[in-house]
Amino acid sequence: xxxxxxxxxxxxxxxxxxxxxxxxxxRYGLKTVGGLLVFLWTETGTSFKSLSxxxxxxxxxxxxxxxxxxxxxxxxxxxxxxxxxxxCPEPDPEELCAFTDLYGSLKLLVxxxxxxxxxxxxxxxxxxxxxxxxxxxxxxxxxxxxxxKFNQQTLQQEFRVKIKSKVxxxxxxxxILDVTCKTQPPECVKKGCWCQGGHPVRGDRLPLSIPxxxxxxxxxxxLSVQPVTLLSPCVLQYPNLETQxxxxxxxxxSPSNVPVxxxxxxxxxxxxxxxxxxxxxxxxxxxxxxxxxxxxGTVYTVEQENWEDPEQESxxxxxxxxxxxxxxxxxxxxxxxxxSDDMATEALIEHHLEDILSNNRQAVTAALHTEIKNVLKAQxxxxxxxxxxxxxxxxxxxxxxxxxxCSSNLDFRNACLNSMKVCDTHELSASLCESLKRVTxxxxxxxxxxxxxxxxxxxxxxxxxxxxx
Amino acid sequence: xxxxxxxxxxxxxxxxxxxxxxxVEVMPDCQRVEGEVSHxxxxxxxxNIILGIVTSLSKDEAPILALPNRSSWANISFDSAIGxxxxxxxxxxxxxxxxxxSVTKFAQIVKILSVIYRLVQSNSYATKRDIYYSNTxxxxxxxxxxxxxxxxxxxxxxxxxxxxxxxxxxxxxxxDLCYMEEDGTRIDCYSSSTGKGVPDVNSRLMVRxxxxxxxxxxxxxxxADPHGIEIMCIYKYGSVAMSFEAHSLTVPSVMWLGLLPSDxxxxxxxxxxxxxxxxxxxxxxxSLLKRPYLTSQPDWQREMELMxxxxxxxxxxxxxxxxxxxxxxxxxxxxxRYGGWV
Numbered sequence: 001x002x003x004x005x006x007x008x009x010x011x012x013x014x015x016x017x018x019x020x021x022x023x024x025x026x027r028y029g030l031k032t033v034g035g036l037l038v039f040l041w042t043e044t045g046t047s048f049k050s051l052s053x054x055x056x057x058x059x060x061x062x063x064x065x066x067x068x069x070x071x072x073x074x075x076x077x078x079x080x081x082x083x084x085x086x087x088c089p090e091p092d093p094e095e096l097c098a099f100t101d102l103y104g105s106l107k108l109l110v111x112x113x114x115x116x117x118x119x120x121x122x123x124x125x126x127x128x129x130x131x132x133x134x135x136x137x138x139x140x141x142x143x144x145x146x147x148x149k150f151n152q153q154t155l156q157q158e159f160r161v162k163i164k165s166k167v168x169x170x171x172x173x174x175x176i177l178d179v180t181c182k183t184q185p186p187e188c189v190k191k192g193c194w195c196q197g198g199h200p201v202r203g204d205r206l207p208l209s210i211p212x213x214x215x216x217x218x219x220x221x222x223l224s225v226q227p228v229t230l231l232s233p234c235v236l237q238y239p240n241l242e243t244q245x246x247x248x249x250x251x252x253x254s255p256s257n258v259p260v261x262x263x264x265x266x267x268x269x270x271x272x273x274x275x276x277x278x279x280x281x282x283x284x285x286x287x288x289x290x291x292x293x294x295x296x297g298t299v300y301t302v303e304q305e306n307w308e309d310p311e312q313e314s315x316x317x318x319x320x321x322x323x324x325x326x327x328x329x330x331x332x333x334x335x336x337x338x339x340s341d342d343m344a345t346e347a348l349i350e351h352h353l354e355d356i357l358s359n360n361r362q363a364v365t366a367a368l369h370t371e372i373k374n375v376l377k378a379q380x381x382x383x384x385x386x387x388x389x390x391x392x393x394x395x396x397x398x399x400x401x402x403x404x405x406c407s408s409n410l411d412f413r414n415a416c417l418n419s420m421k422v423c424d425t426h427e428l429s430a431s432l433c434e435s436l437k438r439v440t441x442x443x444x445x446x447x448x449x450x451x452x453x454x455x456x457x458x459x460x461x462x463x464x465x466x467x468x469x
Numbered sequence: 470x471x472x473x474x475x476x477x478x479x480x481x482x483x484x485x486x487x488x489x490x491x492x493v494e495v496m497p498d499c500q501r502v503e504g505e506v507s508h509x510x511x512x513x514x515x516x517n518i519i520l521g522i523v524t525s526l527s528k529d530e531a532p533i534l535a536l537p538n539r540s541s542w543a544n545i546s547f548d549s550a551i552g553x554x555x556x557x558x559x560x561x562x563x564x565x566x567x568x569x570x571s572v573t574k575f576a577q578i579v580k581i582l583s584v585i586y587r588l589v590q591s592n593s594y595a596t597k598r599d600i601y602y603s604n605t606x607x608x609x610x611x612x613x614x615x616x617x618x619x620x621x622x623x624x625x626x627x628x629x630x631x632x633x634x635x636x637x638x639x640x641x642x643x644x645d646l647c648y649m650e651e652d653g654t655r656i657d658c659y660s661s662s663t664g665k666g667v668p669d670v671n672s673r674l675m676v677r678x679x680x681x682x683x684x685x686x687x688x689x690x691x692x693a694d695p696h697g698i699e700i701m702c703i704y705k706y707g708s709v710a711m712s713f714e715a716h717s718l719t720v721p722s723v724m725w726l727g728l729l730p731s732d733x734x735x736x737x738x739x740x741x742x743x744x745x746x747x748x749x750x751x752x753x754x755x756s757l758l759k760r761p762y763l764t765s766q767p768d769w770q771r772e773m774e775l776m777x778x779x780x781x782x783x784x785x786x787x788x789x790x791x792x793x794x795x796x797x798x799x800x801x802x803x804x805x806r807y808g809g810w811v
Contacts, residue, residue, distance in 0.1 A: 240567065385569035392576035395607060396522075396532075396566060399576075399583035403519050406590065412516040419520075419527040428523075435526040436566070443531065443567040 008131060011038065012258055013077050013343075014055045014110050015135070019256040020342045021070045022062060034059020035103035036142050037096070038132060040125075041149040043089045051150075054091045054111040058103035061142055067107075069339040074110055076340070089113070099145060125155075133159055134251060134259040134297065138326060140164040140178040163197035163451055169226050170205055172330055175257060183233040186317075193444055195234035197451035201374070203227035205330070206367045211352070211359040219348040221333025223356065225364070228326040229371050235319055237450055240443045242318035242386040243379050244304055248284070248372065249324045251297035252353075254346050255331045259297075266357040266364075267298040273365045280376050317441055318386075323375050325368070329353075389440050397436060401429045481808035485686050489722050506631045511589045514625045515582050522566075522579070531567035534578055536620050538562050539710045547761035552706035552719035555623070574617075577608060581617050588633035596635045623713045629670060636671055648682070667700055670711065673718045676704060680720050688726035688810060690801075693733060694782035695746075695753040698773065701725060706762045724810040725769060727800065728785050730776040736800075742787035746780045768811035 039054040090111055100106060125148060136144040136159040144159040162180040169175060177200055185194035208223045235241050250267055252260040271284035283303040331345060349356070357364055404416050405425045417423065420431045446452065518534070525532040537559050538544055544559035566575045584600055587593075601614045608614050622629040629636075668676075680687055689704060691697030705723035707715040733743065746754070754777055757763070763770050776782065788796045803809065 240569070388569050389567075389572055392566075392572040395576035395604075396579050399579040400519050400522055402583050403515065403586050404523075406587070407512070407516060409512070409516055412513075412520060415520055416523045419523050421527075432523065432526055435529065436532075439526065439529055439531045440567045440572070 008127070008261060010077070010112060011053060011055070011128075011131075012261070014074065014112075016254065016256045016258050016346055017070055017073045017077065017339070017343060018055070018057060018062065018108060019139075019258060020346070021073075021339050033141055034061035034143070035099060035145060037099045037145045037147060038128070039091060039095065039147045039149075040128070041091055041095065041147075042151070050113045052089055052091070052111055052113050054096075054109065056096060056099060056106050056110075057108040058100060058106050059142075062107040070108070073339050073343055095147070095149065099147075103143075129157065131259065131261060135159075136161060137178045137251065137324070138175055138253050138257050138259070138328075141176040165197070165200055167200050167202055167228055169202075169328065169330070171332070172226075172328075175228075175328065177228070177230065177326070179230060179232075181233045185233075186319075188438070188442060190444075192452055193237065193446075195237060195447075195450035195452055198230045198232045198234050199236070199449060200228050200230045200326075203229065203367065203371050203374075206360075206363055208356055208360045208363075211355050214348065214352040214355055217348055217352065219345060219352065220335070221331055221345070223349070224330045225367070226328040226330055227367060227371050228328065229375060230324040230326070231321055231375055232324065233319065233321065234450060235321075237444055237447050237452065238319075238442060239445060240382075240385060240389060240441055242382050243321050244318050245281070245302045245323060245375060245379055246320045247322040248300040248302060249297055249322065250300070250327065250368075251324065252327045253329060254350055255329050256342075256346055257328070260329070260350055260353065264298060264354065264357075266354055266361075270365060270368060271300060273361070274369055274372070279369070279373055280380050284372075321379075323372075325371055393433075393436050393440060397429065397433050400432065401425060404428065478802060478806050480806075482686055482805055485724070485808070485810075486684065489686060490684060506627045508589050508592070511625065511627060511631060512586060514627070515586050518582060518624075519579075531565060532575075533566065534564040534575060535561045535624075536564060536578075537623050537713065539619065539623055539713070542709060545709055545712050545761075547706070549762070549765055550721060552715050552721055552762070553709060553712045554707070554715040555712040573607075577613060577617050578621065580604065580607060581614070581621060585621065585632045585634065592633075594633045594635055600634065619710065626713070628714055628717060630674075636669055646679075668703055670714075670718065673704060673720075677718055677720050680722060687720050687723045688805075689723050690726050690785065691728070692782070692784045693728040693730050693776070693787075694744075694784070695750050695757060695776075697728075698757060698769075699753065702757070702760070702762070706760075725772070726804055726810045728783060728788070729809075729811065730772045730779065732800075733779075733781070733783055733787075734775075736788070736791060738783060738787050739790045742790040743781040743783050746776070746782055750782060751777070751780075766811075772811060 035058050037054070037056040039056065041052055041054070043050060043052060090109075096106070096109075129146060132144050132146055136142070140161040141164065143161070146157045146159070148155040161178040163178070164176050165179045166174045166176050179198040179200060181196055181198055203226070205224050205226045208225060210219055210223055235243060252264070252267075254260050268286045271286060274284060276283050281302055281304055284300045285303065287299040287301060329349060331349060333341075333345065336342060336345065404413055407413055413425075417425075417428055420428055420435075422428045422431050522532040537555065538561060539555075544555055545553050546556045547553055564571050564575045564578065566572055581600060584595070584603065588595055597614050597618055598611065600618070601608050601611045618629060618632065618634050622632060625632075676687060679685065687704075689701040691701045701723065704720055706721070707719040711718060732738075754773060758770065758773055758777075763773075785796065788800055792799070
C-alpha cells in the first residue's frame with residue numbers, strides 16, 4: 001500500500017474517532033463551532049527524522065466528546081494501526097499557542113508518528129490540503145487549520161469558510177456545508193448584485209441493502225445514502241441568463257462525516273450507465289483518477305450539445321456552472337452501543353463500499369441520474385427561455401429600426417438618434433441591439449435567500465446563518 | 470300587396486320610428502362619423518411608442534408596453550345612449566420585453582406596428598390574414614394577430630379601419646338597398662343583413678351606418694337561446710372587447726323582434742322542436758341577466774326569466790315545425806303589423 005495511504009488512514013481514524021464520539025453523545029443540536037488543527041512536524045535530535053502528526057481540537061464543538069471512550073479507542077488505534085507504535089513525541093506547546101489563543105484550551109491532543117521524514121515530498125502536503133479541504137466542505141462549522149513545520153520552515157493554512165449553510169438530514173444530525181462560491185462575478189454585474197454562496201438541495205434518501213458477504217463480516221443495521229447537491233455559482237437572481245453545466249464533483253462521506261478517499265471504480269464507470277440523452281447532455285466523462293486518491297472525490301466533465309449557429313457570436317451570454325454532489329453515508333444499528341462498535345462499523349462500510357454500491361447499482365445510478373437531471377432541467381429551461389428572448393429581440397430590433405429608418409419625421413428620428421448618442425440608423429441598430437440584449441440577459445430580481453450583500457466573516461455562533469431543508 | 474296594405478303592414482313600425490326619433494339623441498353625421506383620424510396622427514402615435522422603447526433602452530431599462538385591459542368588466546361603464554363603453558383610466562396590462570412569458574407578444578406588437586406604419590405611410594391596405602402570413606412563426610395563429618390588431622387600435626385610441634388593416638368578410642347584407650361608398654362606388658344589396666353568428670366589426674358598422682343614414686328601426690331576429698340573445702346584445706350595446714369603439718359601433722335602438730321565449734308558448738311550438746337548456750346555457754343566461762343594460766329593459770328581462778323557468782330553447786327554424794313557410798308568411802308579417810317586438 002502507498003505510504004501516503006497508510007498515513008491518511010491513521011489521520012482519518014483519529015478524525016473518525018473524534019467525530020463519532022461527539023455524534024454519539026448528542027443526536028441533534030450539536031455545537032459546531034470551534035477549531036481543529038492538524039500539525040505535521042519533524043522531531044530533531046534523533047538518529048533519523050520522523051514526521052509526526054498531531055491532531056488538536058478546541059472550542060465548543062468538542063465539549064460533547066466522551067473523553068474516556070475516545071481515549072480507549074485512540075489507544076487501540078495506536079497499538080493496531082500506527083506505523084510506529086510505542087511512545088510518540090509530543091509537539092512543542094509553543095507551536096500550539098496560536099491555536100489555543102483562538103479557540104481556548106485544548107480538549108483533545110493526539111500525536112502519532114507517520115513516516116520516515118526522508119520520504120517526505122511536497123505531494124504529501126498537497127494531498128493533505130486537499131483532504132482537509134474536503135473535510136471542511138461538510139464540516140464548515142469547525143475551523144480547520146493545517147500547520148507544517150519541516151527543517152525550520154513553517155507553513156500554515158486555515159480552511160476558511162465564508163458562508164455556511166445547514167442541511168437537515170432525516171433521523172440524523174444536520175450537516176453544516178461550506179457553500180462559498182469562489183467564482184468572480186462578471187464585470188457588468190453591479191456591486192451587491194451577485195450571490196456569493198450556494199443553496200444546497202437535499203435529494204431523497206436512498207436505502208442501501210447490505211450484501212450477504214459484508215453481513216458475514218459483521219455489518220448489520222440500516223445503511224442509506226443521503227444526496228445533497230450544490231450548484232455554483234448561483235444565478236437565481238438572473239432568471240434570463242443561460243447556464244452551462246461543465247463539471248460535477250462527487251464527494252462521499254462516511255457516517256462520521258469524514259471524507260471517503262480513494263478512487264472508486266463504481267463511480268468512475270457510472271457515466272456509462274446514465275442516459276445522457278434523457279439528461280439532455282452529450283456525455284459525462286470521468287476525470288483522470290491520478291489526483292483522486294486523496295483529493296476531491298470523483299470529477300466528471302459534462303459535454304454539452306455543440307450548438308453550431310452562424311449567429312452564435314451574437315447570442316446572449318451564458319454562465320458556466322459546476323455541481324458539488326455530496327453523498328452522505330448513514331448507518332444506524334440499535335444493537336451497537338460503544339464508540340468502538342461505531343469505529344468498527346465505519347471501517348467495514350468503507351472497506352466494502354465498492355461491494356455495497358455494486359449491490360445497489362441500479363438504485364444508486366437512478367438516484368444520481370435524478371440529481372443530475374434536476375440540475376440540467378433548470379439549465380434546459382433557461383436555454384428555452386433564452387431562445388425565446390433571442391428570437392423576439394431580433395424582431396423587436398428590426399421592427400423598431402425599420403420605423404425609424406422610413407420615418408419622414410425629422411424630430412422623431414433625431415430624438416431616437418440623440419437618445420442613444422449615435423449618428424445614423426446603422427449605429428442606432430447596433431446600439432439598440434447591444435442595449436436590448438444587455439437589459440434582457442442581465443435582468444436582476446433580488447432574492448432574499450441569496451448572499452448578495454457585501455460579505456464579511458460570520459461571527460462565531462452555535463447556529464449557522466442559514467438553514468436549507 | 471297594394472300600397473294601402475304595405476302602409477298598414479308597417480304602421481306600427483312607423484310609429485316606432487317616430488318614437489325613436491323623438492327619444493334617441495341622433496347626432497348629425499359630421500359628428501357621428503368620426504372620422505377619419507389623419508394619417509399623420511397615426512404615424513405620430515406609433516412613433517411615440519417607438520421613441521418610448523428607444524428611451525428606455527438609452528437608460529438601460531427594459532422597454533414595456535401598456536395595453537388597456539379589454540377583457541375586464543371593471544373597465545366598462547354602461548350608457549343607455551351608447552351602450553357598453555370603456556372608462557377612462559381603465560386598468561392596463563403591461564407587456565415586458567425582459568420576461569420570457571411576454572417577450573413574444575411584445576415582439577408581435579412591435580412587428581404589427583411596423584406593418585401598420587408602412588401601410589398608413591403608403592396609403593395601402595392589408596388584411597389581418599395577410600399580416601399573419603407575413604410571419605406565421607412569430608404569430609403562431611390568426612387569432613393572435615386579430616387580438617393584437619384590436620389591442621393596438623385600443624392602445625392608439627383609433628378605430629381599426631384607420632390602421633389600414635381590413636378584416637376578411639363575415640357578415641352578409643341583402644335586400645332592396647343600395648348605397649354609395651365614399652369613393653363613389655355604388656353598392657346594390659338587399660335590406661336585411663346577417664352577421665352569421667357573433668358579429669364582426671364590419672357587420673356592426675354596417676348596421677350602425679344603416680341607422681345613422683336611414684333612421685329606420687332595427688329589429689333583431691335571433692334564435693331563442695342565450696347565445697342568440699347575446700348576439701343581439703352585442704349589436705345593441707356592444708362588447709367588452711370593443712368597448713373602446715362603442716360610440717361608433719352600437720345601435721341602442723335595436724328591438725327584439727323574435728324568436729321570443731313567450732312566442733314558443735303562445736304559438737305552441739311542438740315540444741320536439743324545443744331543446745333543453747344545457748348547464749352552459751343556464752350559466753350564460755344568468756350572466757346575461759346580471760349585465761348592466763338589462764335593468765333598463767324589463768321586457769327583455771321577463772323574456773329571459775321565462776326561458777330560465779321553462780328551461781328550453783329553440784332555433785328560428787323550429788317555426789318550420791308549425792308550417793314550412795310559417796316564418797315568412799305568418800310570423801314575421803304579424804310581428805311587424807302588430808308591433809310584436811320588445
